[in-house]
Amino acid sequence: MESYDLVILGGGLAGMCAAVEAGEKGASVLLLEKLDELGGSTVLSSGYMAFTGTDMQEVAGIVDSTESLVKDLQEVGGGVNDSSLITFYAENQLETYSWLVGQGIEFRSLEAVSGHSVPRGHIIDPHQAIQALYKKVKQLPNVIIRFCAPAKRLLKNEEGRIDRVLYESEGAEQTVEAIKGVLVTTGGFAKDEALLGQFAPQLNGALRIGGRGNCGDGIKMAWEHGAWVNDLPYLNGTYGFHPSASGAVKMQGLAFYKGAIMVNQLGRRFVNESISYKLLGKAAFEQPDKITYQVWDQTVMDKSVADDPLYDLELLRRRRLLYITDTLEELADCIDVPLEVLEETISRYNQGIQTGEEPDFGRKTLTHNFGKPTPIEKAPFYAFESTVAMLATYAGVAVNSAAQVLNPFGEPIPGLYAAGEVTGGFHGAGYMTGSSLGKAAVFGRVAASEALSGAAIK
Incomplete structure (x- = not known):
């Protein structure tokens, strides 16, 4: 032996x-x-x-x-x-x-x-x-x-x-x-x-x-x-993967830690986006049909980090995984959520971020105790369908x-x-x-x- x-x-x-x-x-x-x-x-x-x-x-x-x-x-x-x-x-x-x-x-x-x-x-x-x-x-x-x-x-x-x-x-x-x-x-x-x-x-x-x-x-x-x-x-899954990620290319994007919001297929936010993405995964999996989207604007897109495995938002664009539109109306149509609900969600979020009193989920930072969120208002607008992975x-x-x-x-x-x-x-x-x-x-x-x-x- x-x-x-x-x-x-x-x-x-x-x-x-x-x-x-x-x-x-x-x-x-x-x-x-x-x-x-x-x-x-x-x-x-x-x-x-x-x-x-x-x-x-x-x-x-x-x-x-x-x-x-x-x-x-x-x-x-x-x-x-x-x-x-x-x-x-x-x-x-x-x-x-x-x-x-x-x-x-x-x-x-x-x-x-x-x-x-x-x-x-x-x-x-x-x-x-x-x-x-x-x-x-x-x-x-x-x-x-x-x-x-x-x-x-x-x-x-x-x-x-x-x-x-x-x-x-x-x-x-x-x-x-x-x-x-x-x-x-x-x-x-x-x-x-x-x-x-x-x-x-x-x-x-x-x-x-x-x-x-x-x-x-x-x-x-x-x-x-x-x-x-x-x-x-x-035990929780990890949030932020595109539904196609079970294939050869495991694409993930965490735009919410740069200032995106997360909405369900009803067009509503459902969580404080600054918390651990394990907990975000739990919250996302509880949404109708488990379908969620990260939504952001050009201000957030400008924070893309080249070659970063989580923050290279431009790579998501080049791989044609993003919906990109000039108006929220077009974006709502692309991701098939009610326009009036999405507009109300974003308006309410923006107002809360600007006043420092985000009313629905108490978001004050980008991630944990770091960073300051910005309003979602500068076109073009982006959406990334995201799901949970084990x-x-x-x-x-x-x-x-x-x-x-x-x-x-x-x-x-x-x-x-x-x-x-x-x-x-x-x-x-x-x-x-x-x-x-x-x-x-x-x-x-x-x-x-x-x-x-x-x-x-x-």
């Missing part, structure tokens, strides 16, 4: 960060990747990472703090997320940012996105990030990645410690020993209809565009050994700040660690953009360090 210090299950951002961290510490590492390529959900993401105190913020003149980051995470999470995980993340994110830069990961620009009080969304190309880490791994002779090798079960010894992994490779079952620990970084279950039906029946009908390997394998394997789970009641599940096994998997009594399961989307407790009821990739990197590295040091609670 093969033996390694650390066995990692899954080659997304969390798993790759852990592999490099452990490899650089001199440990022998085996990473088992279910598919024939690395990346998992990471390469489907918008590429935002939530960091504060960085050189990029300093150059942009942005004043931020770890206290503000913690406060935003708590508010967006509805106060039901684990404060110890949030605090640990805030205290360790800046060092991880520097570490990522040192690994050759390129941070392109900075934006304020969902849940941010100031711009702290540091944008990467997820493919470039994964490849940079893979390049590093290939320079480490003590780290091996085995593709098309799905893990099947976790095995424990007589003392109850997880110390082996049963997996498939080249059509045969193999068993590998993990001397220091097993790290589960297998992602979520966005592609498992049985689990979605069990825990998110309210999302029946949402687009399914998660990673093709995200079938809940890691959660099931950990469950078998008594892992507790967190955040499952708060992209990532953001719920899973309970962990502590040492990335140890916990049982229902809050006790660590010996030898078992987890990081990334497979874990729960960090996000709570909402989602701050950039915190998913951020926590994957931070806790992936922490898991590797804690497993190898043996300093964590046994």
Whole structure:
């Protein structure tokens, strides 16, 4: 039987960060990747990472703090997320940012996105990030990645410690020993209809565009050994995808965080557009026939950010996904909503924005506590049909700040660690953009360090 210090299950951002961290510490590492390529959900993401105190913020003149980051995470999470995980993340994110830069990961620009009080969304190309880490791994002779090798079960010894992994490779079952620990970084279950039906029946009908390997394998394997789970009641889809996004091109636009409003097929607003787009997805899915539109004007269109995965509104135009008209009458006709209702909706919204007392849903900002909305009045006018997608599940096994998997009594399961989307407790009821990739990197590295040091609670 093969033996390694650390066995990692899954080659997304969390798993790759852990592999490099452990490899650089001199440990022998085996990473088992279910598919024939690395990346998992990471390469489907918008590429935002939530960091504060960085050189990029300093150059942009942005004043931020770890206290503000913690406060935003708590508010967006509805106060039901684990404060110890949030605090640990805030205290360790800046060092991880520097570490990522040192690994050759390129941070392109900075934006304020969902849940941010100031711009702290540091944008990467997820493919470039994964490849940079893979390049590093290939320079480490003590780290091996085995593709098309799905893990099947976790095995424990007589003392109850997880110390082996049963997996498939080249059509045969193999068993590998993990001397220091097993790290589960297998992602979520966005592609498992049985689990979605069990825990998110309210999302029946949402687009399914998660990673093709995200079938809940890691959660099931950990469950078998008594892992507790967190955040499952708060599962929501992600809003802002065009209905065609289940095809090859996953087009998403979040114009509402630049000042657009959201209306249903009756022509009425139904939500404060500045809240987390997870909660926006929940609200949108409750609308008649689940049909909604983002509506904006040229003032908002001028805020388009080239090559940004969420804010490149001009790309939506070039791909002919927008309705564009010179009058609201024409726009109402295009999206088949009652003109008088749409005009009243926009008039009432504009008046509220101008007076600072938006009467219907209390919108005061563009996103969370950042930015000032503008009236929708400058032609041409735009509309983007938008729906909800199950992209990532953001719920899973309970962990502590040492990335140890916990049982229902809050006790660590010996030898078992987890990081990334497979874990729960960090996000709570909402989602701050950039915190998913951020926590994957931070806790992936922490898991590797804690497993190898043996300093964590046994």
